[in-house]
Amino acid sequence: MTAEHPESEHPESEHPESEHPGLDLAVLGDWLPEHVDGAGSDLTATLIAGGKSNLTYRISDGSSSWILRRPPVGHLLATAHDMGREYRMMSALEQTAVPVPTMYAMCDDADVLGAPFYVMSEIDGVPYRAKSELAALGPQRTRAISERLVDTLVDLHRVDPADVGLADAGRPEGFLGRQVQRWRKQFDAAHTREIPAMEKLYTMLADRVPADTAPGIVHGDYRLDNVLVTPHDEMGAVVDWELSTIGDSLTDLALMLIYGRLAEITPGAVTDATAAPGYLSEREIVERYAAGSDRDLDDLGFYIALGCFKLAGIVEGIHYRYVNGQTVGDGFSQLGDGVFGLLDAGIAALKEN
Structure with a gap:
C-alpha cells in the first residue's frame, strides 16, 4: 500500500469522481497518456484517506496504477506544499542508497488540476503509524x-x-x-x-x-x-x-x-x-x-x-x-x-x- 497511514487503521475511501477534491479525472485522462508511457485515458481514482496535508491518490487505467500527489484544496501557506521540490528531491535520490519511488511526470501547469502535481510509482509498503x-x-x-x-x-x-x-x-x-x-x-x-x-x-x-x-x-x-x-x-x-x-x-x-x-x-x-x-x-x-x-x-x-x-x-x-x-x-x-x-x-x- 502507498499511503500516509496504514490500511489497517485508515482504510482507503472510494468516492465518486465528483467527490475527488482537486482531481478532475476527465482532464487527467487527457494529460496522463501524453506524459506517462503506456498510460490509458479511462481513469479511476482512490483518495488515500488520513492525510492532513497534501492529497494523495491512487490512479488506475485498469491495467496499471500510479500515485498522484497534489496540494490540499484551499489556502496554502507560503513555501508549503511545493510539488516541484518533492519531485526534484526524489528524482535526484533515485541513484543513491536512499530508497525513493520512481518519478514519472511533473505538471507545473495549474490549469490542469488547479495546482501543480506529480505522478510516481506505487510502492508495495506500509507506513506504520500505530x-x-x-x-x-x-x-x-x-x-x-x-x-x-x-x-x-x-x-x-x-x-x-x-x-x-x-x-x-x-x-x-x-x-x-x-x-x-x-x-x-x-x-x-x-x-x-x-x-x-x-x-x-x-x-x-x-x-x-x-x-x-x-x-x-x-x-x-x-x-x-x-x-x-x-x-x-x-x-x-x-x-x-x-x-x-x-x-x-x-x-x-x-x-x-x-x-x-x-x-x-x-x-x-x-x-x-x-x-x-x-x-x-x-x-x-x-x-x-x-x-x-x-x-x-x-x-x-x-x-x-x-x-x-x-x-x-x-x-x-x-x-x-x-x-x-x-x-x-x-x-x-x-x-x-x-x-x-x-x-x-x-x-x-x-x-x-
Whole structure:
C-alpha cells in the first residue's frame, strides 16, 4: 500500500469522481497518456484517506496504477506544499542508497488540476503509524524496522547535495536562523488566536542559534509513517518530501525524536508507533545515528526545540484550514490543541540543554 497511514487503521475511501477534491479525472485522462508511457485515458481514482496535508491518490487505467500527489484544496501557506521540490528531491535520490519511488511526470501547469502535481510509482509498503500494528509484528521485527529507519536517515545525510545535482536546492548559510524566522512567519500567516508560548519559544530560539554546519539534505518531516516498509521489513521508499531542502541535517534527527514523544504531548492526534515493544529508545536512536554520522550532537536540545516550534507551526496551519472550512476528512477538530504541548516541550528542551 502507498499511503500516509496504514490500511489497517485508515482504510482507503472510494468516492465518486465528483467527490475527488482537486482531481478532475476527465482532464487527467487527457494529460496522463501524453506524459506517462503506456498510460490509458479511462481513469479511476482512490483518495488515500488520513492525510492532513497534501492529497494523495491512487490512479488506475485498469491495467496499471500510479500515485498522484497534489496540494490540499484551499489556502496554502507560503513555501508549503511545493510539488516541484518533492519531485526534484526524489528524482535526484533515485541513484543513491536512499530508497525513493520512481518519478514519472511533473505538471507545473495549474490549469490542469488547479495546482501543480506529480505522478510516481506505487510502492508495495506500509507506513506504520500505530503501536498496535508494530506490536503484531513482534519486538524483534519492530526493532529491526526502527534500526533501519535510523540507518536510512544516516544514508540520506551522507549524500553530498552537490553530487546529486541539489547544491542549489536550498540556502545552507544561515539555515537555522532562517528556520526560526520562517516558522514564526507561518504562525503569523495562520493566525486565528493568541499563543503566548509561541512568542516565548521564538525569543529563546532566536537568542541561541548555533553556527552553520556542513550542508546536507534535509527531508523536513522524517518519521516512520513517511517511510513505506516492505513485507520483508525493508525501507521501501521515503516519501512526503514537501518540506525538504538543503541545510542542517540534524533538524531531521531532532524532529524524528519529537515524533517519538508526541503520543504523550498530544494524545490521540499522532502516531504512537515508537511505544511498540522492541522499538529503539530515544537514547538508542541518538547513539545509532551518532555511530554512523560525523555530525556534532552536543547542542541537540536546540534542534529539538526548533523541531517543536516547526511542528507546532505546521499543526497551527492545519488548524487554520480547519477553522476556515478548508480541510478534507475527519480528525481535525481537536488537532489544534496539540500546538500548546509542542511549544511547552520546546521551551523545556532549551532549558534542559
